[in-house]
Amino acid sequence: MNRPVWLACILLACAAAALGQVDSEALANSQQDDESWLMYGRNYSAWRYSPLDQIDTGNVGQIAPAWIFQTAESGKFQTTPLVRDGVMYVTGPSNHAWALDLKTGRELWHYSEPVPDDLTLCCGKPNRGFAILGNLLFKVNMQATLVALDATTGDVVWEVESADYRKGYSNTVAPLVVNGMVVVGIAGAEFGTRDFIDAYDAETGERRWRFWTVPGPGEPGNETWGGDSWKRGGASTWITGSYDPELNLIYWGTGNPGPDLDGAPRPGDNLYSDSMLALDADTGELRWHFQFTPHDVHDWDSVADPVLIDVEIDGQPRKALVHANRNGHFYALDRTSGEYLFARAYTEVNWADGMTSAGRPILIPGREPTDEGTLTCPGMGGGHNWHATSYSPQTGLYYFNSGDGCQIYHGATQDFVEGEFYLGSAMENVTGEPREGSILAVDPGTGDRRWRFPLVSPPTSGMLSTGGGLLFAGTLEGYFVALDAADGRLLWRLQTGGPVRAPAITYRFEGRQYVATAAGSAIIAFALPR
Amino acid sequence: MRWRVLTLLVSLAVGAAGQELERSPFHGDETSIGVGKASFRLRCSACHGIHAEGGKGPPLNRGEFAAGNRDVDIYRVIARGVPGTEMPAYGTRNTEENIWRIVAFLRTFEAVGDERVDGNAERGEAIFWGTGGCGGCHKVGRRGASYGPDLTRIGRSRSVQHLREALLDPGKDLPAGYFVVKVVTRDGRTVSGIGSGIDDFSAQLRDASGRLHSFLREDVESIEREFTSLMPSYGESLSDQQQRDLLVYMQALRGEESR
Numbered sequence: 001m002n003r004p005v006w007l008a009c010i011l012l013a014c015a016a017a018a019l020g021q022v023d024s025e026a027l028a029n030s031q032q033d034d035e036s037w038l039m040y041g042r043n044y045s046a047w048r049y050s051p052l053d054q055i056d057t058g059n060v061g062q063i064a065p066a067w068i069f070q071t072a073e074s075g076k077f078q079t080t081p082l083v084r085d086g087v088m089y090v091t092g093p094s095n096h097a098w099a100l101d102l103k104t105g106r107e108l109w110h111y112s113e114p115v116p117d118d119l120t121l122c123c124g125k126p127n128r129g130f131a132i133l134g135n136l137l138f139k140v141n142m143q144a145t146l147v148a149l150d151a152t153t154g155d156v157v158w159e160v161e162s163a164d165y166r167k168g169y170s171n172t173v174a175p176l177v178v179n180g181m182v183v184v185g186i187a188g189a190e191f192g193t194r195d196f197i198d199a200y201d202a203e204t205g206e207r208r209w210r211f212w213t214v215p216g217p218g219e220p221g222n223e224t225w226g227g228d229s230w231k232r233g234g235a236s237t238w239i240t241g242s243y244d245p246e247l248n249l250i251y252w253g254t255g256n257p258g259p260d261l262d263g264a265p266r267p268g269d270n271l272y273s274d275s276m277l278a279l280d281a282d283t284g285e286l287r288w289h290f291q292f293t294p295h296d297v298h299d300w301d302s303v304a305d306p307v308l309i310d311v312e313i314d315g316q317p318r319k320a321l322v323h324a325n326r327n328g329h330f331y332a333l334d335r336t337s338g339e340y341l342f343a344r345a346y347t348e349v350n351w352a353d354g355m356t357s358a359g360r361p362i363l364i365p366g367r368e369p370t371d372e373g374t375l376t377c378p379g380m381g382g383g384h385n386w387h388a389t390s391y392s393p394q395t396g397l398y399y400f401n402s403g404d405g406c407q408i409y410h411g412a413t414q415d416f417v418e419g420e421f422y423l424g425s426a427m428e429n430v431t432g433e434p435r436e437g438s439i440l441a442v443d444p445g446t447g448d449r450r451w452r453f454p455l456v457s458p459p460t461s462g463m464l465s466t467g468g469g470l471l472f473a474g475t476l477e478g479y480f481v482a483l484d485a486a487d488g489r490l491l492w493r494l495q496t497g498g499p500v501r502a503p504a505i506t507y508r509f510e511g512r513q514y515v516a517t518a519a520g521s522a523i524i525a526f527a528l529p530r
Numbered sequence: 531m532r533w534r535v536l537t538l539l540v541s542l543a544v545g546a547a548g549q550e551l552e553r554s555p556f557h558g559d560e561t562s563i564g565v566g567k568a569s570f571r572l573r574c575s576a577c578h579g580i581h582a583e584g585g586k587g588p589p590l591n592r593g594e595f596a597a598g599n600r601d602v603d604i605y606r607v608i609a610r611g612v613p614g615t616e617m618p619a620y621g622t623r624n625t626e627e628n629i630w631r632i633v634a635f636l637r638t639f640e641a642v643g644d645e646r647v648d649g650n651a652e653r654g655e656a657i658f659w660g661t662g663g664c665g666g667c668h669k670v671g672r673r674g675a676s677y678g679p680d681l682t683r684i685g686r687s688r689s690v691q692h693l694r695e696a697l698l699d700p701g702k703d704l705p706a707g708y709f710v711v712k713v714v715t716r717d718g719r720t721v722s723g724i725g726s727g728i729d730d731f732s733a734q735l736r737d738a739s740g741r742l743h744s745f746l747r748e749d750v751e752s753i754e755r756e757f758t759s760l761m762p763s764y765g766e767s768l769s770d771q772q773q774r775d776l777l778v779y780m781q782a783l784r785g786e787e788s789r
Contacts, residue, residue, distance in 0.1 A: 118625070120625075373580065410571055410575070410580055412564075412567055412568050412571055413564065414564045414565050414567070414568040415561040415564055415565065417561065417562070417565050417631075419625060419627070419628075420565050420569065420627075420628060420631070421568065421569060421572060423568060423572055424568060425568055425571045425572065426568075426571040426572040426575060426580075428575065428576065428580065429576075431702065431703060431757075432701075432704075432757040433757075434755075434757065454730070455730055456728055456729055456730055456755070457729075475729065475730055477729035477730070478729075479729065479730060479731065493731060
């Protein structure tokens with residue numbers, strides 16, 4: 001800690017910080033805290049940028065593992081670890097979690113909770129991370145519960161059920177702590193659930209508010225669902241949102257309407273599926289919404305990071321929210337009002353011919369799934385799916401990955417049966433055309449692409465940018481790489497031996513900068529040689 | 531409900547869970563068949579075809595099954611898979627109801643039996659090991675070479691249509707994991723073969739003599755992955771009759787040869 005900060009600390013009586021406690025102020029100032037990683041997106045704006053610059057473009061070639069922690073748990077390891085006061089907190093697949101000693105990588109405690117056998121899941125048993133407040137850690141479990149753990153021991157302090165998993169609900173999202181509340185989403189839209197965003201009291205676990213992402217009868221938006229299709233409308237909320245403390249608004253993206261590929265049972269726009277929502281943090285009331293893909297029939301969830309940046313757009317300074325959508329377009333919205341600013345395709349798109357002035361896609365006819373199959377680009381997973389993105393104020397660029405290529409979408413009408421997939425059929429790859437991927441850097445003010453790093457496979461990892469001018473990412477084939485954030489040049493790589501499905505984090509510990517990532521079923525922490 | 535009664539009457543306790551019925555409890559039920567069809571498309575169509583017509587798996591739309599023709603036989607293959615083949619076991623990932631609904635869907639196809647090809651298996655076998663040169667790249671049992679896929683069980687695991695396509699238009703529907711890697715070295719040599727791995731920084735391949743090569747992208751001019759076939763097309767070099775003979779021979783390869 002440098003001296004002025006240290007002094008300010010005493011003056012502001014940050015006893016909590018001295019004890020390693022994370023209070024609301026620490027969360028609000030997380031961007032300045034080089035020794036910690038306190039939330040999913042590193043700061044409330046979801047930048048995933050750290051000013052740390054000990055590891056830079058010149059010396060990154062020398063970094064090497066300082067320690068490796070083997071979880072011995074198979075399954076998709078998608079976590080964003082938290083770091084605070086010498087300890088790393090990691091959630092794993094199948095309801096596991098660990099606290100690790102930063103000095104050695106040794107385990108301090110291990111939490112686990114069985115996953116019920118009769119849980120229906122679309123996509124494995126991953127978990128994307130903890131949230132922290134005071135000495136409590138918060139995580140969701142697969143069976144749609146939320147638990148608070150004592151950060152010192154890993155003991156359960158409270159536990160609540162968000163929804164009944166027997167009805168098709170499950171959970172994987174990293175919670176977001178705002179104003180003493182733990183905000184979480186939910187998953188289940190492949191099973192005909194009706195989804196929501198919840199806020200719970202951090203101390204007691206009592207629910208403070210719930211926002212249904214599919215409005216019920218009498219609520220505005222319910223008329224965008226024919227018949228009683230709203231009851232199974234989906235609109236899951238499985239990726240963490242962001243928060244603007246000044247506006248006191250929480251931004252959270254929603255997923256596909258159900259059934260995914262069959263629009264017939266749900267005539268209308270199907271609000272608020274595939275939308276960005278701005279909710280009043282205290283009450284959960286909707287302030288504005290923007291729907292990216294009205295009446296989606298391609299499973300284009302819009303849950304990807306809502307990243308908050310102040311940027312000039314068309315010569316005007318804007319409080320923007322930028323978002324790379326699974327439907328193949330990069331969007332900028334005004335985060336105060338939800339006003340559409342612009343959208344740009346970042347990968348091959350054959351279903352829309354640009355947007356109206358209000359941001360509604362201009363549809364190209366004949367791209368709906370059919371029995372025989374319809375070739376549509378991007379394919380089902382996108383485009384940019386959900387993987388964590390990064391904004392570097394140093395380069396002024398926004399980094400995200402993209403799955404590139406098309407798929408054949410087959411539809412089929414199906415009745416709803418509880419506990420069964422409610423998808424309305426399937427996708428097929430195009431023969432001889434493998435789906436590939438890229439890491440992209442775009443100018444968030446224009447959507448212009450600055451560089452592209454091609455990947456032979458659809459992307460799996462998230463992004464981290466640093467003050468050392470670096471972008472860290474990983475690949476399905478197990479490489480962990482450092483690119484020059486300015487031009488996308490490869491500077492360093494390591495074959496880790498397992499797919500990198502998570503975003504990396506960075507922190508300073510005892511004077512050294514570390515970069516840590518989940519890879520395979522291990523956590524690896526890298527640093528420069530001593 | 532009719533199927534409840536059926537459950538009681540015909541239930542056949544098999545295995546520890548005792549979950550297996552003789553007949554799908556959802557037999558003939560429209561809603562269940564619709565759900566079964568949707569599940570089939572989602573999980574099974576990549577191999578068995580979107581209309582169950584077969585492809586990289588056997589056709590399931592012919593109303594007859596090698597595994598047996600009772601619902602319970604079909605249930606068992608789906609739940610347990612076929613170990614040692616590409617057919618996965620779904621018993622641990624899917625509910626019993628889900629599998630029974632898929633069975634109900636598969637029973638909606640009328641029995642038409644295997645597609646019959648007019649040819650002679652013995653002559654086909656002779657072509658395979660002789661003029662066709664197939665054995666120079668393929669194994670059946672312990673005989674042959676392993677440049678291409680092992681064909682010991684190919685008659686059971688593919689549709690006739692797929693086998694015909696493999697002969698006439700190789701590369702149209704490549705078996706999972708098959709692709710060609712073509713490397714141009716700095717000194718202008720081209721090395722190509724069956725890819726055993728490719729990533730953003732390297733590629734590994736097997737050449738026609740069976741040798742393994744590994745290249746880093748930074749050390750060579752280019753590395754290309756191609757979804758083409760290294761198998762010659764036999765549309766011209768073999769007569770229609772010879773092609774049919776080969777098909778009948780391959781259809782008869784059901785995995786019974788010694789391994």
